Every structure is written in structure tokens, then in C-alpha cells.
Amino acid sequence: MDVSIGELIEFKKLKELKERAVEMNVIDLAEEFEKLTQAQRAVLFRSLSKDSAAEVFVYLPPETQENLIGILTDPELSHIINDMFLDDAVDLIEEMPANIVKRVLKNASEDTRKQINQMLQYHEDSAGSIMTTEYVDLKEEMTVEEAFARIRRVGMDKETIYTCYVVDSKRVLDGVVTVRTLLLANASDKVGDIMNTNLIYAATGDDREAVAEIFQKYDLIALPVVDTERHLVGIITVDDVMEVLEEENTEDFYKMAAIEPSDAPYMSSGVLELAKKRFFWLMVLMISAMFTGTIITRFENILAIFPALIAAIPMLMDTGGNAGSQSSTLIIRSMAVGELGISDCFRILWKEIRVSAVVGSALGSFNVIYRWFLSGSLRLALTVGVSLFVTVMLAQTLGSMLPLLAKALKFDPALMAAPIVTTLVDASGLIVYFYAAGVLMNM
Amino acid sequence: MDVSIGELIEFKKLKELKERAVEMNVIDLAEEFEKLTQAQRAVLFRSLSKDSAAEVFVYLPPETQENLIGILTDPELSHIINDMFLDDAVDLIEEMPANIVKRVLKNASEDTRKQINQMLQYHEDSAGSIMTTEYVDLKEEMTVEEAFARIRRVGMDKETIYTCYVVDSKRVLDGVVTVRTLLLANASDKVGDIMNTNLIYAATGDDREAVAEIFQKYDLIALPVVDTERHLVGIITVDDVMEVLEEENTEDFYKMAAIEPSDAPYMSSGVLELAKKRFFWLMVLMISAMFTGTIITRFENILAIFPALIAAIPMLMDTGGNAGSQSSTLIIRSMAVGELGISDCFRILWKEIRVSAVVGSALGSFNVIYRWFLSGSLRLALTVGVSLFVTVMLAQTLGSMLPLLAKALKFDPALMAAPIVTTLVDASGLIVYFYAAGVLMNM
Numbered sequence: 001m002d003v004s005i006g007e008l009i010e011f012k013k014l015k016e017l018k019e020r021a022v023e024m025n026v027i028d029l030a031e032e033f034e035k036l037t038q039a040q041r042a043v044l045f046r047s048l049s050k051d052s053a054a055e056v057f058v059y060l061p062p063e064t065q066e067n068l069i070g071i072l073t074d075p076e077l078s079h080i081i082n083d084m085f086l087d088d089a090v091d092l093i094e095e096m097p098a099n100i101v102k103r104v105l106k107n108a109s110e111d112t113r114k115q116i117n118q119m120l121q122y123h124e125d126s127a128g129s130i131m132t133t134e135y136v137d138l139k140e141e142m143t144v145e146e147a148f149a150r151i152r153r154v155g156m157d158k159e160t161i162y163t164c165y166v167v168d169s170k171r172v173l174d175g176v177v178t179v180r181t182l183l184l185a186n187a188s189d190k191v192g193d194i195m196n197t198n199l200i201y202a203a204t205g206d207d208r209e210a211v212a213e214i215f216q217k218y219d220l221i222a223l224p225v226v227d228t229e230r231h232l233v234g235i236i237t238v239d240d241v242m243e244v245l246e247e248e249n250t251e252d253f254y255k256m257a258a259i260e261p262s263d264a265p266y267m268s269s270g271v272l273e274l275a276k277k278r279f280f281w282l283m284v285l286m287i288s289a290m291f292t293g294t295i296i297t298r299f300e301n302i303l304a305i306f307p308a309l310i311a312a313i314p315m316l317m318d319t320g321g322n323a324g325s326q327s328s329t330l331i332i333r334s335m336a337v338g339e340l341g342i343s344d345c346f347r348i349l350w351k352e353i354r355v356s357a358v359v360g361s362a363l364g365s366f367n368v369i370y371r372w373f374l375s376g377s378l379r380l381a382l383t384v385g386v387s388l389f390v391t392v393m394l395a396q397t398l399g400s401m402l403p404l405l406a407k408a409l410k411f412d413p414a415l416m417a418a419p420i421v422t423t424l425v426d427a428s429g430l431i432v433y434f435y436a437a438g439v440l441m442n443m
Numbered sequence: 444m445d446v447s448i449g450e451l452i453e454f455k456k457l458k459e460l461k462e463r464a465v466e467m468n469v470i471d472l473a474e475e476f477e478k479l480t481q482a483q484r485a486v487l488f489r490s491l492s493k494d495s496a497a498e499v500f501v502y503l504p505p506e507t508q509e510n511l512i513g514i515l516t517d518p519e520l521s522h523i524i525n526d527m528f529l530d531d532a533v534d535l536i537e538e539m540p541a542n543i544v545k546r547v548l549k550n551a552s553e554d555t556r557k558q559i560n561q562m563l564q565y566h567e568d569s570a571g572s573i574m575t576t577e578y579v580d581l582k583e584e585m586t587v588e589e590a591f592a593r594i595r596r597v598g599m600d601k602e603t604i605y606t607c608y609v610v611d612s613k614r615v616l617d618g619v620v621t622v623r624t625l626l627l628a629n630a631s632d633k634v635g636d637i638m639n640t641n642l643i644y645a646a647t648g649d650d651r652e653a654v655a656e657i658f659q660k661y662d663l664i665a666l667p668v669v670d671t672e673r674h675l676v677g678i679i680t681v682d683d684v685m686e687v688l689e690e691e692n693t694e695d696f697y698k699m700a701a702i703e704p705s706d707a708p709y710m711s712s713g714v715l716e717l718a719k720k721r722f723f724w725l726m727v728l729m730i731s732a733m734f735t736g737t738i739i740t741r742f743e744n745i746l747a748i749f750p751a752l753i754a755a756i757p758m759l760m761d762t763g764g765n766a767g768s769q770s771s772t773l774i775i776r777s778m779a780v781g782e783l784g785i786s787d788c789f790r791i792l793w794k795e796i797r798v799s800a801v802v803g804s805a806l807g808s809f810n811v812i813y814r815w816f817l818s819g820s821l822r823l824a825l826t827v828g829v830s831l832f833v834t835v836m837l838a839q840t841l842g843s844m845l846p847l848l849a850k851a852l853k854f855d856p857a858l859m860a861a862p863i864v865t866t867l868v869d870a871s872g873l874i875v876y877f878y879a880a881g882v883l884m885n886m
Contacts, residue, residue, distance in 0.1 A: 025643070275802050293758050
């Protein structure tokens with residue numbers, strides 16, 4: 001590898017620096033900023049071409065953006081803001097502290113500022129919040145040739161040009177036409193005759209997760225967003241949807257592990273902030289586990305007579321918890337990808353009963369044989385084996401039904417599914433265990 | 444809503460059926476098949492236009508595809524296979540039983556059959572397995588006008604035309620050019636002069652997860668795939684990458700819940716098949732939990748003297764398990780999205796020590812106060828509180844370090860992270876508890 005960008009800056013080889021910057025992908029270029037000092041960043045940023053400066057800026061992490069904004073002059077900042085795609089500008093505004101936001105908005109053009117303010121009103125999780133208002137619009141009465149002329153004229157600044165949106169004089173969405181269709185049509189064909197009127201669109205208030213599902217179902221690259229009167233207000237592109245999918249998956253992972261979801265990266269989150277996100281649900285679950293403890297206390301007399309019973313408690317609790325989270329994870333994930341729904345409730349229950357019976361009897365039998373061999377007491381072995389069988393069946397049927405119940409009650413199925421199932425199964429598993437002991441050991 | 448497709452078929456209104464089919468989106472049309480009987484499916488499928496038949500077929504679930512192949516004549520089947528995108532044909536082959544595969548390949552054209560066989564040789568998780576060999580290729584010496592002529596001529600059958608690939612006479616990839624660039628260039632410009640030579644590509648053997656990361660990093664719509672000599676062999680499109688991402692996320696969910704990952708949908712998997720996927724890891728974890736049980740047995744004399752100690756065991760075990768899976772989930776997910784890596788090991792450890800100290804002391808203090816108030820024994824309360832504090836600290840530092848260790852040893856960090864952490868924390872937490880009891884209760 002030749003000299004690094006940092007070295008080019010240090011040795012003031014500005015011409016070579018510019019050439020290098022032109023050759024590089026904007027995303028790789030953005031990564032280079034992380035290796036530089038504050039002063040070096042300013043040099044590199046100013047050596048970028050006007051066209052790529054805004055693009056590189058968008059890919060910088062928030063701290064570096066804040067850092068750079070502090071260095072840039074008002075005209076430089078103004079150029080960047082007005083050159084950014086609107087959805088990226090909105091993201092920037094949402095991430096910067098108030099004093100920076102003020103400076104950014106002051107340097108945005110009247111028009112950009114108005115559009116940013118409008119976008120900021122959409123709810124964080126809505127289609128409106130991830131759309132861009134920059135797209136190519138066409139009219140039905142245009143010819144293919146006129147359409148291409150318009151694409152050439154306005155397309156440079158648009159996030160995608162490959163799907164164009166056909167609107168009437170009131171901006172009501174009438175159809176879409178792809179550049180592919182336009183390329184394969186005759187120059188004199190009317191847009192209105194070749195456009196696709198079988199429209200797939202989202203409303204500004206739609207949940208962004210639902211939007212991601214539409215993209216996946218129909219293999220889309222872009223989706224129009226309309227208001228309540230079907231006026232076209234923006235489009236959503238596939239790259240933003242991939243980000244949404246990643247964030248939603250992260251949220252689901254966190255919820256299932258009983259952590260409050262957060263957009264903030266791990267390393268830039270403070271210790272107290274991270275602690276707070278973990279504390280609440282741990283506390284809730286701890287209190288419910290304390291009740292499980294009182295179950296043991298109630299059966300102390302049995303434990304006093306048969307202390308050997310205690311040794312199997314961790315195994316029963318852990319296996320019950322693991323078995324339950326297997327089922328709840330399967331069902332939650334199948335619901336998240338649209339494979340299962342509430343209406344499948346009884347088919348799932350019937351399947352889980354059979355699957356858990358197989359798993360439970362295999363694990364239970366192993367325990368009976370192993371413990372009989374080890375302790376010589378068939379009664380003790382049977383108590384553990386039968387309890388494990390019942391616990392696994394309870395765990396997996398409960399584990400599969402709870403996410404469905406949560407969904408039916410409009411709660412989030414992923415929210416702490418595994419820990420809740422564990423707590424429920426612990427309690428019921430222990431009760432089964434002590435009753436089984438009472439019956440089997442005293443026979 | 445007007446009459447259903449089923450009714451149109453029943454009343455033999457074939458003309459209206461055809462009109463309806465033309466209006467509908469192919470994916471919605473594919474969903475309609477699920478509502479029909481076998482005989483009705485054949486009628487609907489034959490009423491589709493030649494162009495859309497193959498497209499609709501691709502979106503049918505495997506059982507329906509198998510079902511339809513059984514009904515179709517050889518010429519009908521042949522038309523569909525040769526009309527499908529190659530990657531879809533390969534997916535079909537991989538999902539059908541042997542006798543169907545034989546009939547499908549028999550009816551494919553010589554050329555298609557050869558290409559399918561070649562594609563089948565790529566490893567399931569490789570870039571080669573998700574690429575398509577249908578793309579638009581251009582030459583450097585073509586003019587923009589000639590390029591458009593070629594796109595118009597060959598583009599109809601290609602999965603994407605918006606990115607074109609520039610190859611030399613030996614099919615070595617020299618550059619890419621987008622339709623956007625072509626549209627904004629002059630008709631007489633040479634492709635070689637306007638193409639982007641800053642190439643981003645994958646090799647056939649690259650892991651498909653790595654490919655998905657490239658797509659996310661560079662916001663791509665398509666990515667070229669080359670062999671070891673940089674010959675262009677295919678392209679990967681964003682819709683296939685979204686599927687990969689979904690599958691990889693599902694796999695991670697399953698692994699973290701200690702289920703063997705599977706592509707098969709829940710409902711179409713047999714009971715024994717599902718049981719098998721759950722049994723193995725439950726068994727492994729159960730055996731390790733049995734060792735935890737022997738720890739309790741070793742401390743039976745303390746429990747005999749202070750039976751009140753037993754009641755806190757479930758709370759200690761559950762809270763330790765939950766605390767550990769919070770940390771392991773955070774780290775696993777941050778690694779999966781590329782936010783953290785092994786090199787961050789010490790910074791993570793330092794952060795987790797502080798976060799878990801905060802969380803542990805909050806939960807521990809609550810326990811001391813609550814149990815002191817409840818039992819009147821400060822010693823018992825302190826034993827539980829101190830043990831909980833140590834357990835939470837152990838759980839979260841272990842929980843954060845284990846995924847990193849797994850990654851460093853080239854194991855999968857997501858594999859059963861939560862259950863393994865639970866088992867380790869259970870054992871160490873109980874040992875701490877009994878030693879604390881030995882010291883504090885006998886003071």
C-alpha cells in the first residue's frame with residue numbers, strides 16, 4: 001500500500017490528496033476520517049470535490065459530524081446541508097445537540113428548512129420518518145422521450161431515478177413507471193399508456209416495520225408514500241429499509257433478553273445509561289423469582305425429610321427455562337417473518353404438545369435411568385424424571401402460547417419472552433416436583 | 444369486493460379470469476393459489492399469460508410448486524423452467540424431491556441445464572449460491588448509444604438492468620456503469636470513459652453473510668461476483684440479500700435459544716424433526732446443570748443448619764441467568780452488525796465491570812433491605828445481597844467475554860450463548876452463595 005491519507009496531509013501533498021479522494025468510494029473515504037486528528041479532518045474535508053463533500057459527510061459518525069460542523073464556515077455548511085438528501089439531513093438534525101441544530105437550520109435554504117421541519121413531524125417509527133421527498137415525478141400525458149428529458153434534467157439530485165412516479169395536476173399518485181419500461185417502449189408512447197396502475201404504496205403514518213414487510217414481499221427497490229388523499233409526498237428506498245430491518249432485529253434481540261432497546265451504540269453509551277437499560281427488567285424478574293423461592297419454603301418439610309431432592313432443582317429449573325425459550329423463540333421469530341399468526345394458535349398448540357412430549361420423555365427417561373443407577377432409589381429417580389417430563393411439556397406449550405397471547409392483547413410478543421417463560425415455568429415446575437415427591441416418595 | 448377468483452373458475456368465466464390475472468400483482472396472484480383446490484389451480488395457472496406464468500410460479504410455496512409440476516405437460520413445464528431466472532430455477536431444484544428434479548431437468552433446455560448444474564456446485568452459504576448469471580454486459584469501446592441499444596435488446600430477460608458490467612474480451616470485469624450515468628452522458632461518449640473502475644465485488648466462494656455486509660455498507664442494489672481471475676460469473680441483487688439477512692437473523696435467534704437452525708418452516712416440519720432440533724442442546728445443557736446440582740449436594744450441611752438459605756436459590760439462579768444473557772446478547776448483536784470486534788475486548792470488559800457493579804449493587808441492596816425487614820436476620824440478608832452482587836458481576840462480565848472468546852476461537856458467538864452463560868453463572872453463583880453463607884452466617 002502506498003502512503004496513507006494522513007501522511008499526504010502531513011506532507012502537505014494536497015494535489016495528490018485530491019486525486020486520491022476522487023478515486024475512492026465515499027464510504028471508504030468516510031472511514032478514513034476516523035483515523036485523523038481534528039485538524040487533519042478539516043484539511044481532508046476541504047480537499048473533497050463539492051459534489052462528494054455532502055455525500056461523505058452523511059457517512060461520518062455523529063461525533064465526527066459534530067466535530068466538523070464546528071470547524072466549517074457558514075457558506076461551507078450551507079452548501080453541504082442543501083446538497084444532502086432530505087432524509088439524511090433530517091437524520092442529522094435528530095442526532096445533533098441543540099446548538100448545532102440551530103446553526104445547521106440557519107444555514108439551510110428557506111426551502112430545505114421548510115421541508116426538514118415538515119419531516120420532523122412524522123413519528124419516529126413511521127413511514128414518513130424514513131422517506132425522502134426527492135424523486136422523479138412524471139405526467140400521464142408526457143411521451144417517453146419527454147420523460148427521459150425530465151429524468152435527465154432533474155434526476156441528478158434524486159436518490160433513485162429507476163422508478164418514476166406519475167401524478168396528476170393535484171399531485172395524486174396515478175401510476176408508476178420504471179426506467180426499464182421506458183427503455184423498452186417507443187419514444188412516442190405516452191407515459192399514461194405504459195405506466196403500472198396496480199399501485200403498491202404506504203401512508204405516511206404506517207409503521208416502518210410494515211413498510212419493510214411490503215419491500216420484502218414484493219421485492220421492491222422503492223415505494224411511494226402518500227397522504228390520506230393519495231397525494232404523493234415522498235418515496236422510501238431499499239437502503240433505508242435494510243437499515244430499518246437491522247434496527248428492528250436488534251430491538252427484538254434486546255427485548256427477548258429483557259434489555260430496554262436503544263439506538264445508541266454500545267461504546268458511546270455511558271455506564272449509568274447502560275445500567276439503567278438493564279436494571280428495570282432485571283428487578284421485575286427478580287421479584288417474580290422471589291415468589292418462586294417462597295414455593296420452596298412452603299415445601300421445606302419434604303426437603304427436610306428427603307434432602308436428596310434439592311440436588312435436582314437447578315437441573316429442573318434450567319432445563320425448563322431452556323425448553324421454554326426454545327419454543328417462544330421459534331414462535332416469536334415465525335411471527336416476525338410473517339410465517340405464523342394468531343389464527344394458527346390451535347395448530348401450534350397441538351404441535352407443541354406432541355413435540356414437547358417427545359423431548360420431555362427422552363430427557364425424563366435419561367434422568368430416571370441415570371439417577372436410579374446413581375442413587376439406587378427408583379422412587380427418587382421417578383420423581384425427578386416425571387417432574388422433568390411435565391416441566392418440559394409445560395415450558396414448551398406455555399412458551400409457544402405466551403407470544404401468541406401477547407400479540408392478541410396487542411403487546412409486543414418479543415418483550416422479555418424468555419425470562420417471563422422461565423419465571424412461570426420455574427414456579428410451576430417446582431410445584432409439580434414437590435407434589436410428585438409427596439406422592440412418589442411416600443408410597 | 445367483487446367475485447373471488449375461485450368463483451370465476453367455478454362459473455367457468457375464463458375471460459374475466461384472464462383479465463383479473465393481468466391486473467393483479469404476480470405476488471398477490473401467487474397467494475390466490477393457496478385458496479384453491481388442485482383442479483382450480485391448474486385452471487388459474489393455464490389462464491396466466493406466458494410472460495407471467497414463470498414469475499407467479501416462483502412465488503408459490505414448494506408444496507404448491509410440486510403439486511403444479513405434477514399437473515403440467517412437458518412443454519408447459521419446459522417453458523416455465525427456461526423462462527425463470529436462473530437463481531430461482533436453482534432454488535426450485537434444491538427444494539423438490541428427486542423424481543420432480545429429474546422431470547424438471549429433462550424439460551430444461553441444454554443451456555439452462557448446464558448452467559443449473561454449474562450453480563448447484565457452489566456451497567450453500569456462498570456468494571455463488573445466491574447469484575444469478577443473467578446480467579447486462581457491455582464493452583469499453585461501446586458508445587452510450589450502443590450501450591442503450593444492447594440494454595434494450597437483452598435487458599428484458601435480466602434481473603436488473605440498472606447496473607451494467609463492463610468486461611474485456613476474456614470476460615474480466617473492468618468496470619461498472621449505471622443506467623443513471625448512461626442517461627446523463629452524451630450519446631457518443633465511450634462506456635470506457637464514463638464507467639466506474641473503483642470496483643466493489645465478491646468472489647464466488649465468499650460467505651453470503653459477508654456479501655450482505657458489503658451491500659449494507661455501500662448501499663448497493665447489485666454486486667458483481669467474480670472468479671479467482673476476476674472473470675465476471677454473475678451478479679447478486681438486493682432482494683436476494685434481504686432474504687439472506689432475514690435467514691441469518693433467524694439463525695442467530697435460534698442459536699441463541701439453543702435450537703439447531705433450520706430453513707424449514709415451522710408448520711411443515713414434522714414432530715420428530717422439530718423434537719430432534721431441540722433435544723441435543725437441551726440434553727447437553729441438562730447434563731451441565733446436573734453438575735450444578737452436585738454443588739448444592741456438597742453444601743448440604745449448611746442448608747441443613749440454615750434451611751432459610753434455600754428460598755433465595757431460584758432468585759439467585761434466575762437473576763444471574765438473566766443478567767448474563769443481557770450482556771451476551773448486547774455483545775453478540777453488536778458484533779453481528781459490525782459495531783464491536785475482538786479488539787474491543789478490554790474496553791468492553793472495563794465497561795461491563797462498571798455497569799454490572801452498578802446493576803449488581805442496586806439489586807443487591809434491594810435484597811438486603813427487603814430480606815432484613817422480612818426475616819429480621821441481617822446476616823441472612825447480607826449473605827443473599829452480597830451473593831447477588833457478585834453473581835450479577837460474574838454474569839455480566841462472563842456474558843460479555845464469552846462471545847468474544849468464541850469469536851477468537853473461530854466458534855460461532857451466537858451459539859447457545861445465553862444457556863451456556865446461565866449454566867456457568869449458576870454454578871459459580873451457588874458456590875459464592877454457600878461460601879458467603881459459611882462466612883457470614885457463622886460469624
